[in-house]
């Protein structure tokens with residue numbers, strides 16, 4: 016099954032093999048128990064507690080961030096060019112091999 | 122006692138997060154998570170929004186399998202009815218007993234009921250639990266005229282949802298403006314205008330006197346004699362903290378379970394967090410408050426888990442909150458209080474603006490409507506106690522970020 020790798024805040028790697036197309040990367044991480052992921056607003060682009068850095072090789076495979084997402088990220092202390100809200104990345108099989116790093120808490 | 126153990130009463134947002142954080146920090150003892158709802162812990166915010174529209178994903182905060190995997194004894198569908206502080210035991214309604222070294226009271230709050238005739242009629246709803254929302258969703262399908270009593274967050278979120286579903290919606294409130302207890306006048310006015318644009322009818326300075334109908338509600342009669350046809354009524358007039366179980370064991374209770382800055386009750390073996398806990402911290406300007414938000418539940422849970430793990434810290438998080446009302450998005454950082462100076466950033470007549478509130482010249486709270494960047498910056502400005510002046514806040518060209526320390530340069534990861 017197409018695989019997602021998550022780098023945790025302590026630098027550990029978690030491999031998620033049970034990916035589901037349509038689920039968000041946030042939901043996959045939550046259901047696979049990635050520590051320190053809060054995702055407090057449950058994916059409604061309100062909290063930015065699901066902020067990840069995405070493997071740059073995959074950035075072009077992701078739909079562009081809508082304005083609200085960019086605004087939330089722009090004001091984060093840990094903003095990087097490869098920052099995304101994981102709740103806004105819908106899983107699809109082309110993302111096989113995607114690697115994301117949980118950004119530090121703001 | 123053979124093994125250390127933590128018992129948590131209330132399996133909601135706060136109670137679950139204590140268990141999760143303890144396991145993340147490698148707590149080895151037993152964890153009992155006791156909740157009277159027959160579900161795994163779930164997110165409440167979608168209940169007044171996406172869930173009713175049929176657009177919410179899974180509401181569970183953790184999959185069912187999580188609990189066994191992490192040795193968390195989720196006792197769902199049972200109520201804690203007594204606490205024996207001397208023997209450190211919790212009694213449940215099935216007469217079973219759970220021992221603890223540390224007890225966390227995360228019992229949340231329940232909706233305030235409205236003491237007027239007719240509230241027992243069919244199709245009159247309160248909205249707090251998944252079971253209530255499930256029935257409400259079913260009944261919404263046929264609802265044409267909806268009356269919402271209470272123009273607070275939940276009332277207005279529901280009003281926007283019901284409007285989207287095609288109902289005619291009227292919202293009543295005794296106050297003279299929406300979300301009057303929590304919002305500045307400027308932001309209330311923005312929300313009044315925006316809700317009215319979508320067709321919601323708002324009636325202020327009035328009250329429901331009784332609900333009319335035989336089996337199901339058919340109308341709402343107001344104190345000023347208006348009859349509003351209604352085939353569904355939602356009452357959202359605030360909540361009451363669930364303090365009963367704490368009161369049975371003589372913990373201090375005063376509009377919530379009273380805790381100190383470490384979120385500890387008057388008994389060092391018992392903490393309280395989330396909607397039920399009455400606490401004070403530096404963001405509150407001295408008073409004691411109860412906050413009803415996901416952020417507060419989650420951050421307080423993490424604070425208590427860290428203390429149980431031997432890292433006590435005063436609870437100091439900046440409060441923040443969001444409320445999605447149809448296409449309107451309200452976000453708040455800090456805490457509102459009366460007597461603040463209001464400074465508007467952006468155009469309050471446009472589709473986005475922010476209101477910065479200053480107490481004694483210091484930034485106390487920021488309300489944003491469709492300006493998420495201001496919201497995120499506000500959280501940081503408040504956390505850093507940045508010296509923002511009202512003039513700077515009012516100046517749209519002033520860069521708010523310039524008041525924040527720059528993060529250390531970081532190599533792009535991943």
Ligand SMILES: Cc1cc2nc3c(=O)[nH]c(=O)nc-3n(C[C@H](O)[C@H](O)[C@H](O)COP(=O)(O)OP(=O)(O)OC[C@H]3O[C@@H](n4cnc5c(N)ncnc54)[C@H](O)[C@@H]3O)c2cc1C
Nearest residue numbers: 131133134135157165166200201228229395396413414415
């Ligand atoms: C419809 C709705 C929409 C909301 N929207 C937002 C939003 O957009 N943003 C936001 O920040 N917040 C929102 N909130 C508020 C947020 O959901 C609460 O602040 C949060 O759930 C509080 O968590 P808690 O764990 O303290 O309480 P709860 O989630 O209420 O959990 C407490 C649990 O304890 C149980 N319990 C109580 N007494 C006992 C007992 N004696 N024994 C066993 N179990 C017991 C209760 O039944 C409940 O299941 C919303 C709330 C509602 C109802």
Ligand code: FES
Nearest residue numbers: 056058063065102
């Ligand atoms: S979960 Fe809140 S923004 Fe992604």
